[in-house]
Amino acid sequence: MTLELNEDTMNYTLLIYENAEAFALRGHPDVEKRRAYWAAWPPYAQALREAGVFVAGAGLEPPDTATTFRDPHRRVQDGPYADTKEQLGGFFVIDVPDLDAALEWAARVPVAAGSVVEIRPNLVPPKAEAAASTARETLEARP
Amino acid sequence: MKFSILSYESPDNFAARSDARREAHFGAVFRYIAELKSAGVFAGGAGLELPHTATTLRLRNGERLVQDGPYADTKEQLGGLFIIDVPDEATAVAWAKRCPHEPGRVVELRAHIQSPG
Amino acid sequence: MSEQAPWRDTVERVARDSYGRLLAYLAARSRDIAAAEDALADAFRIALETWPSEGVPDKPDAWLMTAARRRLIDQSRRTQVRRAAEPALAADGETAAIPLGDVAFPDERLKLLFVCAHPAVDVAARTPLMLQTVLGLDAARIASAFLVKPAAMGQRLSRAKSKIRDAGIAFELPVANDLPARLGAVLEAIYAAYGSGWDDVSGADAKRRGLALEAIELGRVLAGLLPNESEVLALLALMLFCESRRPARRGPRGEYVPLSEQDVTQWSRAFIDEAQSLLGAASRRGKLGRFQLEAAIQSVHALRAERGAVDWDALCLLYDALLRIAPTIGAAVSRVAAMAEAHGPAAAWQALEALPAAEMDGYQPYWALRASLLARLQQRSEAASAYERAIGLCSDAPMREFLVQRLAALDAS
Numbered sequence: 001m002t003l004e005l006n007e008d009t010m011n012y013t014l015l016i017y018e019n020a021e022a023f024a025l026r027g028h029p030d031v032e033k034r035r036a037y038w039a040a041w042p043p044y045a046q047a048l049r050e051a052g053v054f055v056a057g058a059g060l061e062p063p064d065t066a067t068t069f070r071d072p073h074r075r076v077q078d079g080p081y082a083d084t085k086e087q088l089g090g091f092f093v094i095d096v097p098d099l100d101a102a103l104e105w106a107a108r109v110p111v112a113a114g115s116v117v118e119i120r121p122n123l124v125p126p127k128a129e130a131a132a133s134t135a136r137e138t139l140e141a142r143p
Numbered sequence: 144m145k146f147s148i149l150s151y152e153s154p155d156n157f158a159a160r161s162d163a164r165r166e167a168h169f170g171a172v173f174r175y176i177a178e179l180k181s182a183g184v185f186a187g188g189a190g191l192e193l194p195h196t197a198t199t200l201r202l203r204n205g206e207r208l209v210q211d212g213p214y215a216d217t218k219e220q221l222g223g224l225f226i227i228d229v230p231d232e233a234t235a236v237a238w239a240k241r242c243p244h245e246p247g248r249v250v251e252l253r254a255h256i257q258s259p260g
Numbered sequence: 261m262s263e264q265a266p267w268r269d270t271v272e273r274v275a276r277d278s279y280g281r282l283l284a285y286l287a288a289r290s291r292d293i294a295a296a297e298d299a300l301a302d303a304f305r306i307a308l309e310t311w312p313s314e315g316v317p318d319k320p321d322a323w324l325m326t327a328a329r330r331r332l333i334d335q336s337r338r339t340q341v342r343r344a345a346e347p348a349l350a351a352d353g354e355t356a357a358i359p360l361g362d363v364a365f366p367d368e369r370l371k372l373l374f375v376c377a378h379p380a381v382d383v384a385a386r387t388p389l390m391l392q393t394v395l396g397l398d399a400a401r402i403a404s405a406f407l408v409k410p411a412a413m414g415q416r417l418s419r420a421k422s423k424i425r426d427a428g429i430a431f432e433l434p435v436a437n438d439l440p441a442r443l444g445a446v447l448e449a450i451y452a453a454y455g456s457g458w459d460d461v462s463g464a465d466a467k468r469r470g471l472a473l474e475a476i477e478l479g480r481v482l483a484g485l486l487p488n489e490s491e492v493l494a495l496l497a498l499m500l501f502c503e504s505r506r507p508a509r510r511g512p513r514g515e516y517v518p519l520s521e522q523d524v525t526q527w528s529r530a531f532i533d534e535a536q537s538l539l540g541a542a543s544r545r546g547k548l549g550r551f552q553l554e555a556a557i558q559s560v561h562a563l564r565a566e567r568g569a570v571d572w573d574a575l576c577l578l579y580d581a582l583l584r585i586a587p588t589i590g591a592a593v594s595r596v597a598a599m600a601e602a603h604g605p606a607a608a609w610q611a612l613e614a615l616p617a618a619e620m621d622g623y624q625p626y627w628a629l630r631a632s633l634l635a636r637l638q639q640r641s642e643a644a645s646a647y648e649r650a651i652g653l654c655s656d657a658p659m660r661e662f663l664v665q666r667l668a669a670l671d672a673s
Binding site for chain 1: 145147149151187189190191192194196197198199200201202207209213214215217219221223224226236239240242244245246247248249250251252253254255256
């Protein structure tokens with residue numbers, strides 16, 4: 001994953017929040033429902049790639065598999081940060097000209113009914129030269 | 144195995160990004176990323192802008208609803224994420240614990256779906 | 261009708277039926293849409309405060325207009341702006357003793373529509389502005405329908421209104437020479453509220469479903485104000501033809517049903533009859549225009565209800581004519597779809613390949629059509645790739661599900 005620091009475009013993160021029913025589709029006993037859930041994601045990611053906007057993306061294991069670390073003393077807990085109705089199920093980072101373009105891609109995310117997509121602009125690395133070059137270097141993934 | 148280390152920030156932590164504490168705030172993040180890199184486990188990441196810059200999209204009764212603001216109304220909000228690629232969960236936990244400390248910061252470790260179901 | 265609060269029912273009725281007329285009149289006089297909106301909002305607020313105790317006036321519209329005009333005049337005096345507007349405001353009725361009786365006011369909505377679509381107004385603001393001012397829709401709802409951040413839509417509307425005020429754009433009907441172009445902009449803005457025009461897409465896209473009725477309402481308002489303009493009648497006909505098929509677009513489980521498989525008994529006969537009548541009136545009145553061609557195309561589809569078949573050759577001719585005067589991606593793709601039915605997939609494939617690739621890249625209906633042609637040409641793996649691309653670009657769940665099934669059917673065949 002390379003962070004493109006193109007002046008004309010911005011990075012946005014699409015945070016995908018799924019409800020319990022959506023998470024349940026992942027391992028649903030009904031093979032059709034299970035298949036339908038998994039079938040939609042690769043075409044979406046591929047469409048992002050073919051449009052040249054894909055920066056990163058991942059599906060996340062369900063929230064009950066999470067581990068949370070709270071201060072003070074880094075108390076470790078099983079489970080996710082918050083007990084909200086919808087939970088983070090995955091994300092994509094995309095490189096697009098503006099928020100309207102990001103929203104168009106957000107609308108294409110193949111979420112199940114009841115899921116929510118949050119679109120957040122990414123931080124532009126600080127302008128200070130040293131910081132900028134560090135950012136460019138450190139935010140590049142190893143190949 | 145890939146994991147995301149999710150960093151949830153308090154309003155004060157977000158404020159630290161743009162006041163006198165900003166160098167310390169970002170410095171700690173960059174040092175952490177450098178450590179991840181030199182250990183060969185860094186696989187990407189994203190720093191997120193302030194929660195009020197978010198837009199939320201949902202379906203309600205078949206109609207698309209676009210709203211200002213982030214998804215959740217929680218005190219801490221997602222401020223960034225680090226993606227790591229490590230041999231096992233124990234290593235991931237160790238790295239999550241080394242994520243820079245800030246009062247009010249909550250760190251969540253979540254495994255990536257390693258292969259489609 | 262709630263017996264406890266007849267005044268509330270009246271306020272709601274007036275808001276629903278007369279908001280646009282009231283606002284248009286106030287905005288035309290003050291040349292300041294935002295100030296007119298505020299004044300009208302104040303008037304409604306005062307009505308809700310005073311009518312419960314003082315009773316509902318005999319002519320509530322007139323009462324509200326009078327109250328709003330008073331607010332406007334007070335405001336303009338306080339801020340000392342729009343000297344040009346003051347005489348217009350004052351001349352219409354004296355402020356000191358405005359009778360609360362029979363104050364009829366002309367319908368200025370046509371002028372308001374032309375102002376909203378004025379060349380100086382940002383194209384992206386025109387449709388939202390019409391919806392907000394003529395129909396009273398709130399900005400958040402408009403934002404959702406157009407997939408825009410609500411705060412950004414609010415700013416866009418605000419900037420457009422400021423521009424109209426600061427540039428001194430007059431609330432006047434265009435002169436004859438300018439009318440065709442200016443009217444074209446109004447029609448396009450109304451049509452943008454309805455959808456893209458390619459039936460399957462506009463029906464399947466949830467983004468647009470929410471404003472279809474509002475677009476038709478704007479179309480009706482315009483047709484009432486310009487009943488002799490052929491393109492105005494044609495636009496309304498077009499939207500009614502498309503809307504007539506809405507009940508048939510979804511199956512019993514909410515699944516997507518393509519046009520060719522729709523149950524024609526579910527098409528609205530009333531909408532089709534009205535649309536045919538409007539299209540007939542349009543064709544008798546003026547020279548052929550974009551919306552007459554689009555409506556004619558839809559009328560050919562509507563004839564399947566009577567004849568059981570679609571005249572694909574006629575559709576090809578109509579699309580050829582449409583593309584000559586109003587080339588759009590949607591029409592270009594639809595033409596290829598018609599060719600596939602009239603001349604077979606090989607001929608259609610040639611036409612598809614001639615389309616400009618860069619423009620088609622992110623256009624989901626193009627990929628869905630490409631996939632279906634490839635499938636018919638027995639090129640299964642290319643068809644599968646095209647279906648996957650269409651699926652990845654899809655923003656409507658039932659349509660996506662339909663394409664996923666078509667993809668799966670490739671393997672089965």
